Every structure is written in C-alpha cells, then in structure tokens.
Amino acid sequence: MNAGVYRARRAQLRAAVDGGAILILGNNDAPKNYVDNAYPFRQDSHFLYYAGISETGMAALIAPDGRDTLYGRPHDPDDLVWHGPRPHVGDHAAAGGFAEHRAVAELGPDLRELAGAGVRVHYLPPYRAERRFQLAELLGGDPRAVDGGVSAELVRAVCAQRLIKSRDEVAEIEDALAVTAEMYRVAMGAARPGRAEYEVAGLMQARALELGRREAFTPIVTVRGEVLHNHSCDNTLADGDLMLVDSGAESPLFYASDITRTFPVNGRFSDRQRRIYEIVLAAQMAVINAASPAHDNKQMHLLAARTIAGGLTDLGLMKGNPDDAVAAGAHALFFPHGIGHMMGLDVHDMEDLGDIVGYPEGEQRSSQFGLGFLRMTRQLEPGFVITVEPGIYFIPALIDQWRAENRHAEFIDYDAIEGYKGFGGIRIEDDLLITADGARVLGPGIPKTIDEVEAACRDSND
Ligand code: GLY
C-alpha cells in the first residue's frame, strides 16, 4: 500500500485519541534458544497497519499535533557484510509517509521529554514479556506498572479502525486464500493410508513456500481432529480415518487466511462420516446464508448450534427439542468452541487487545461451557472479515465425563454415542466478508461439498 494509506490511517487514529502522544512499537527478533538463533521474524500487526514496515527495532510516534516520527536502527556499515544492502530508516520513513525519522536510541529521551512536559504517552498492551521491560525503560517506570498504564482510549480507537477492512485489505486476504487453496489441493491429494501427518503438513508448507508465502499460524494437520488444538502431527494415516486440516497462508502484506477442511484419508467418506459431515456443512451454510449486518455473531453461533443439535437429534445421538438443548448448552458436548472470530492481519484479529474486539463494551463472556469460548458476539458490520467454523467432535474423555455426571441426559443419548468414540472430528471453516446486505465467502473456493472433496482426493490420488 502506498505511503498515503499509512499516513491517513495514522491521521485517523490521531483524531480518535484525545490528546497525548501515541506510541506504536514494532517487534524485535525473538530468541529461540540463544539471541542469534531467533524465531522467524513477524512484525507487530498494529505496526504493520500504521507503518507498513516489516523490520526489527522500529517504533512510530504520533505527536499531539499529528507530526509523526519513525524511529529505527541507524545504518551500521557491518550490516553490508551480514545482511547485504538494506533500506535505511529514512527510506522506510518515506515508504510509510512519515514526516520525520530518528535513531531508535532517541526514542526513550524523546518520550521522557514529552512526559516531563506533561504529555501522556498512549500505548497498547504488551503481549511479549520483553515489551513490558522495553516500555518501562522507555518511559522510565517500573515493568510491573506497565500493564496498568495501557491506554484504554488507544485500544478502543485502534480496534474500531482495524475492525473494518478496506478493499485493499480484503484483496490481501483473498491473495492469501489463493495460496491456501493450493495448499489444500496438495493436502487432499497427498493424504492416503500409510502416510504420516507430518508428510501432509510438510507438503502443504512446501507449497506455500514455493509460492513465496509463509503460514499465518501453526497449522493443525491430524487424524485426531477431536483434539481441538492438536499441533503434533506424528500419527500415521489409516484407512477409514478422517483428516482435519486447519491452515492458512499469509499474504505479501502479512494478512491471514484461515481455512479448515476435513477429508477421508482413503478418498471416500463412509456413510457414518457422510452423515456427520452433512450436518456440519448444513450448520456452516446456514450461517453463511444468514450472515448480514442485521445479525450479531452470537445469533450466528446459536444458529450453527441449533443446526447441529437438530441434525444430531435426527440421527438419534441427541433427543428432545433441539432449541431447548442449545439453550441448556447440551450441544457443546459435540460443538464445544465458538462459531468464529475476526480475521485480518492476525488470524484472531487483534486478540492482543482482548475481548473488546469481539464483545460490545460491558458484555461479559457467558459462563456456559461452549458458549463461553465464543470469541465474538458483536453486531456484524459491513467490512468485517470473520471466520465461520462449526464442527462436530467425539471427544471420548468428555463423553465419559458428562456421562458419569449424567449431564444433560434429557438431550443426549449416551448409549448411541458410545460407538462414535474414535470417530474423530469434523470442522469446516471459511472466511467471510460482511457486506451491506449479506456476506461473501472470500477466496477462490476450496472443495467443500462431499462430492467436491471426494473428487479432489481422487484427482490427486490418480
Ligand atoms: N486456525 C485457528 C482458528 O481456526 O481459530
């Protein structure tokens, strides 16, 4: 994006925060096991949004009068040897539309001068421990006081601004999704009995790298899809298994994509897998078709939950009235997580800012198991990009626990679900743009119906 975009974003932020200076810190390298062996660098998303620069050791300061300064490491002649020719801080400042640029060593003295003149320095909550120390050092305070000094006003302003995606931001997300579609084409073709999960994970990552992209988050690539955050991928795929893959590439400007598909390792869904898959798909399509600014995301979550409860009742795994079952929270045995979350520069967009992203101010999360994991209840607005990701899982330990407590026994047929232990889990996830009167699934389309998925598995297995 051009310099004017970043300048305009900072001006909008300046106007939304009443007085004071606004500090947006970039990230530094994060050491893995010693300082020079760092995790792959990922810039802070707020810094990317307001400055657009993916480089370590930077900060942006927006003065009370709107004058904005970019701070960065001064040019070191040794850099030429170790890092090759790189843009100087002045080049970055020009690219990001900053009026001024200074050496990052000046940031602390400049901030303390502002503080000395009685100017408040607004900053965002630190999500890396080192950031707490950095802020304490820069502002001349105690690290234990840093969290208490976070600017709620700045948090609100950043959140309000980043929630609504521009056309260019949506284009970035769709660009990421085009790569993600390629990764899923590879995965569906690669899965077959005898292969290891890590082989499929590796082939997907390789496809992203071949296309010059990285993954937006640590993927889930597993036949044990009922373990919701299963990041190990050591299992061997077996005939009859379902493979659940939750993955997504990052765009050139670091926007995320977030897709889940579940597909049969042997290329054909069994009748039982097919029946559960159709319920999950119906829940996802119900939300996709209903989503619009006329609804809030809690309504979307409950719509998916009722579709799932209805489907499982028809199958004989649940009983009673599905609406009553959902009101009681009984469906959460099978669908324990939320229907989705905001997505943008972060896969869970702005989660570092807390529940303010997904919840209207003052609204607390539900204390009900399942509903309490919903990351967003907000009224939908044009320009939101959200995920829609219902699932049905058979979690043996949870089934045993609920059964022992006779929990929601009026809505759950515990005898009928015994035979489903070992089934695994099915989730289907897409990324949705909320429009003026509805919603649009982003991306080029990734096989999703049973026929499409089986064809994709077959095609690449030929
Ligand atoms: N990939 C993380 C999620 O679906 O929320």
Ligand code: MN
């Ligand atoms: Mn996901």
Ligand code: MN
């Ligand atoms: Mn997601």
